[in-house]
Amino acid sequence: GYGHDLGVTTLGPVTETAQTERSLILVKPDGFRRGLTGEVIRRIEAKGYTLAALAVVTPTREQLAAHYAEHEGKPFYEPLLEFMSSGPVAAVVIEGQECIKGFRSLAGATKPTEAAPGTIRGDLGRKWAGTVDENIVHGSDSPESAAREIATREPAARSGRSRSPPVPSGPSGALHTGGACGAVWWCVVSKPGHALGCCM
Ligand code: UDP
Ligand code: MG
Numbered sequence: 001g002y003g004h005d006l007g008v009t010t011l012g013p014v015t016e017t018a019q020t021e022r023s024l025i026l027v028k029p030d031g032f033r034r035g036l037t038g039e040v041i042r043r044i045e046a047k048g049y050t051l052a053a054l055a056v057v058t059p060t061r062e063q064l065a066a067h068y069a070e071h072e073g074k075p076f077y078e079p080l081l082e083f084m085s086s087g088p089v090a091a092v093v094i095e096g097q098e099c100i101k102g103f104r105s106l107a108g109a110t111k112p113t114e115a116a117p118g119t120i121r122g123d124l125g126r127k128w129a130g131t132v133d134e135n136i137v138h139g140s141d142s143p144e145s146a147a148r149e150i151a152t153r154e155p156a157a158r159s160g161r162s163r164s165p166p167v168p169s170g171p172s173g174a175l176h177t178g179g180a181c182g183a184v185w186w187c188v189v190s191k192p193g194h195a196l197g198c199c200m
Pocket of ligand 2: 141
């Protein structure tokens with residue numbers, strides 16, 4: 001999860017059908033610093049996806065290590081973590097049929113130089129000096145990544161509390177956020193009494 005001090009909130013079940021997806025979008029520190037958060041959200045809403053949660057937060061290294069676990073050991077990994085923890089990001093959970101793939105179409109190719117005009121990265125991004133490609137947005141690449149990324153990865157050591165937050169009650173698909181771990185957690189109820197992706 002990417003938020004602090006949101007308080008406990010139940011956002012309720014997804015609004016379309018059982019196949020409706022959720023994706024974690026981040027307006028990365030470059031996009032946030034440049035004041036592009038509104039433009040990114042405008043494009044998401046114009047496309048027709050729904051905003052399910054919004055927060056502004058500076059990601060911790062612990063959150064980023066979990067978020068980018070698949071890239072550990074790659075040459076751009078350290079610069080990527082450095083860049084992503086360099087300032088606030090806007091974290092947005094979006095919702096809608098096929099929104100994971102759909103947002104990646106809106107975002108465009110990873111490298112802004114190659115991203116097609118019309119896309120967020122193609123229209124608003126460019127190559128700057130440095131190893132890491134600063135490319136304005138992150139979007140989940142699969143339902144599994146989305147569930148993992150929406151979950152908070154605050155380690156127990158930070159909060160000094162239990163590694164297991166209470167499993168919230170609520171209907172299937174309910175998205176919860178809260179401060180139960182001494183940090184914010186977000187999770188989605190998979191079936192009553194069971195939750196996917198609570199913080200660890
Ligand atoms: N990245 C980079 N150089 C690369 C590949 C990736 O700097 O050769 C950065 C870039 O910011 C990218 C992030 O690492 O957005 C995660 O990489 P991924 O391949 O997952 O790209 P994405 O899913 O963001 O398009
Ligand atoms: Mg990726």
